[in-house]
Amino acid sequence: MSGLHILLVEDEPHIARGLIFNLEEEGYRVSHAASGEQALEMVWDKPFALVILDVALPGIDGIEVCRRIREEDPRQPVLMLTARSEERDRVEGLSAGADDYLTKPFSLDEFLLRVKGMLRRSEWYRPEAHGEGMFTFGENAVDLQHRRAVTLQGEIDLTELEVKMLRAFFRSEGKMLSRAELLEAVWGMAPDTETRTLDNFLVRMRKYFEADPANPVHFLTVRGRGYRFVRSPGAQ
Template identity: 70%
Template sequence: MSKPHLLLVEDEPGIARGLVFNLEEDGFRVTHVETGEEALDLVWEENFDLLVLDVMLPGISGMEVCEEIRRHDPRLPIIMLTARGEEQDRIEGLATGADDYLTKPFSLDEFLLRIKGMLRRSEWYRSGGRAGRTYRFGDNEIDLTEQKAKTARGEISLTELEVRMLRTFFRREGETLSRAELLAAVWGMAPDTETRTLDNFIVRMRKYFEADPANPTHFHTVRGRGYRFTRQGKT
């Protein structure tokens, strides 16, 4: 069995170094980032077995990170770390979707035992790895890791650029994304680039995933502003 892969989100260097060292000594593979934004990017890129998430982070908070992950992945085990010990903070953390909560300073032995317990109870750890990252909307099921999609028209293979576009829409569901934002996020193009590539990709997304591509319910054109994705098919 491969080593369980943990994502540690902690902005205090001293704490992070200590946790990484002890987790690796205990047989885990650890990826460490310092911000919630980095964590969300990586969660979409890789399959992790467990997330260790500090609440107080620069930029978006650990609570927001947990809430965003839970919108798309109800199974990833999440343990929150915080310097705040108030009961209401703990309740809020668990309410956003965390599976466990530890207040700093905490016992390293207890921390390791809780992680092992969470992994032991998770079906995807016992079977040697979590299932590929999937996202469902309408009649579609998309596996971003395997770059495959099951649609009403059958199963299709997705290109890397198609996956990037879908990942961008999924992460910012409900937001209107400008042409400049999409060109930069998917193709790395300058904002003022004149190209029909984006429009052609939107046509392709509708052909793949809309019941009626001529009357889309998920991939919307916002006239004069850009495009918006909605999971529930609301405009």
């Protein structure tokens, strides 16, 4: 499991430092967020093998962060940390979608065992790519199964939402996908949802995969209607 990337969401600096040190001693890579808002930005930006999430956070609390993570990715492993020991608090955390729950203060040995156990179990239920292999277009190669891509910008990790968007485009190669279809396929949003999220994702796709993002040849806008993916521009 060495090298697996963990997101620690903890606003108390002395606790965060200790946990980061011990996780890194075990060979994990650790990113740290000190607020719920920062955690959500980081989760949407890159994939993590595990999110360790404190309940009491400034701004958006851990319960709401967990709920939002779970809405976007039902398979993201989440270990919740809390100073609350009452059963109703534990139930609230688990109801929000946490996979496991650890009450402060906890022993370091128990914490590390929980982490190892969750990472081991997560391998059993992360998404499988049924028959999905490498998809190539232009100078790019995308591995949907392992959420990796080789692009003109170098090798990159893809988030779960980015994979969902790419899968939708690849399956409908050459066809126009409406905004409503993409919002439903990627985010599960209602067709009439007003959001700039989709547009921001298209900007990101173009930065990743287009030689000239300002003049895309693969991820095209169909004005007033939606978007279209073109694998071989010269064939259109």
